[in-house]
Amino acid sequence: MNTVMKTSLLEELLSQQNIQNNLSVASLVEKILSRKEGTLTDTGAVLATTGKYTGRSPKDKFIIRDSISEDKVDWGNVNQPIDEAVFEKLYAKVIAHLKEKDEVFVFNGFAGADKNYRLPIQVINEFAWHNLFARQLFIRPTEEELTAHQPSFTVISAPSFKAEPSIDGTNSEAFILVSFKHKVILIGGTEYAGEIKKSIFSIMNYLLPEQNILSMHCSANVGNEGDVALFFGLSGTGKTTLSADPYRRLVGDDEHAWSSRGVFNIEGGCYAKCINLSEEKEPQIFNAIRFGSVLENVVMDDKSRIPNYENTSLTENTRAAYPLEHIDNIVNPSIAGHPNTIIFLTADASGTLPPISKLTREQAMYHFLSGYTSKLAGTERGVTEPEATFSACFGAPFLPLAPATYAKMLGEKIDQYDTNVFLINTGWTGGSYGIGSRIKLSYTRAMVHAALEGELNHVETTKDEIFGLDIPTQVAGVPDEILVPKNTWRDKQAYEEQAKELALKFHENFKKFSDASAEIAKAGPTYQNR
Secondary structure (H helix, E strand, O other), X not given: OOHHHHHHHHHHHHOOOOXXXXXXXXXXXXXXXXXXXXXXXXXXXXXXXXXXXXXEOHHHEEEEEOOOOOOOOOOOOOOEEEEHHHHHHHHHHHHHHHHOOOOEEEEEEEEOOOOOOOEEEEEEEOOHHHHHHHHHHOEOOOHHHHHOOOOOEEEEEEXXXXXXXXXHOOOOOOEEEEEOOOOEEEEEOOOOOHHHHHHHHHHHHXXXXXXXXXXXXXXXEEOOOOOEEEEEOOOOOOHHHHHOOOOOEXXXXXXXXXXXXXXXEOOOEEEEEOOOOOOOOOHHHHHHOOXXXXXXXXXXXXXXXXXXXXXXXXXXXOEEEEEHHHOOOEOOOOEEOOOOEEEEEEOOOOOOOOOEEEEOHHHHHHHHHHOEEEEOOOOEOOOOOOEEEEOHHHOHHHOOOXXXXXXXXXXXXXXXXXXXXXXXXXXXXXXXXXXOEEOOHHHHHHHHHHHHOOOOOOOOEEEOOOOOOEEEOOEOOEOHHHHOHHHHOOOHHHHHHHHHHHHHXXXXXXXXXXXXXXXXXXOOOOOOOO
């Protein structure tokens, strides 16, 4: 299929009478209810469920290997290649599938808040609730911008179209196919809305570095003095929670870019985890879930329509999607200056990493490339309890280029703008998962506050004997005894065994970064199995 043929198929679909273009929030909510795609909660938010796909399906995501991508993409288990012929056949089938539907929903908008670098996108959905999701998560155009809108990339999502692996060349009934040549992302077989959001992020991670812009899997906020903070971390580590700070203005909760002009948000909304959400602990997120928001896989009381955020019977990966405007103290437009502080977040299930440590430049590069956390249950299919994982740049599933590309850019920017970097563990203390307890959110917030206010720049530290990290001896609002993990364990020998095991996992993982400098390679855990 050549590009002209692809374009004609798409134009034919978009010219049909079943196309619903750029509907308002209210109209989409009406469609969702009339089509029985979801229900309303007591606050007016839409609640939808996604069937068996309650998280991303990374084994079903492929990049089309062609003349455009061949020499640029970092091929492997993350960026799985697939033949262009597979894409072409499925593309034609999905278009034919959508042409038979009573209604198909289209959203035109942007990725990238800085107008100098934004990407015009189009999202075509079989489901109205997916279209509402896209409308709230991406940047919504003005009427004037909509008139002149010409999409550079198109997402086509048809959840009820299921592939036949033996015929279609996929791994399962679900597929996420990314074609940089045809500028199309094709999604089928899965109802999980997060695939739409993350596919556009992958595109931006491919395009922005070409413009010498660092794309980042992080949240961002701004203090009263204009100081900017970035929070890196995988799903479940606290990016959204910790960046939604009542004393700081939110730039965005998940995806950003760092140009010569400063930081800008790639999205226009937030996609927050809802597990154990409460107004007391996370008031900004709790109060953002109102009319126009989308709840995903949350269980609700049928009579009162009140969501039960503690109920994990469908999944632990319950989600809320809402526009940034649902948060009171935001930066609008979502653009800020150069970061003063960077925080790497990890949810360590071994309970051995310090709650907070200040990183040298070399340690920052090491831990950025490592991207360690414990993958939490529900984020991906098949994950039922936390397991150690290393995701380069805290976002490997969404990085089409080699990790060194992004790491090199980050190191240069840290040097250029003299940015402080901290590693904060939001995971377990007093023991590993199942024995210890999750570090209190109030303690983590106190540590974040101290880091952002510069209170830890010149404090006394102690060196962790296994990880080689510099741990502050005191942090206001945090008990001294929890700062050194070993002190919180009753069984000190068990602690040492767990910590050494994790240190060796760091070393083993870092072997794949053979091109890293000796200084960076030496910045990892000091313990080695000699």
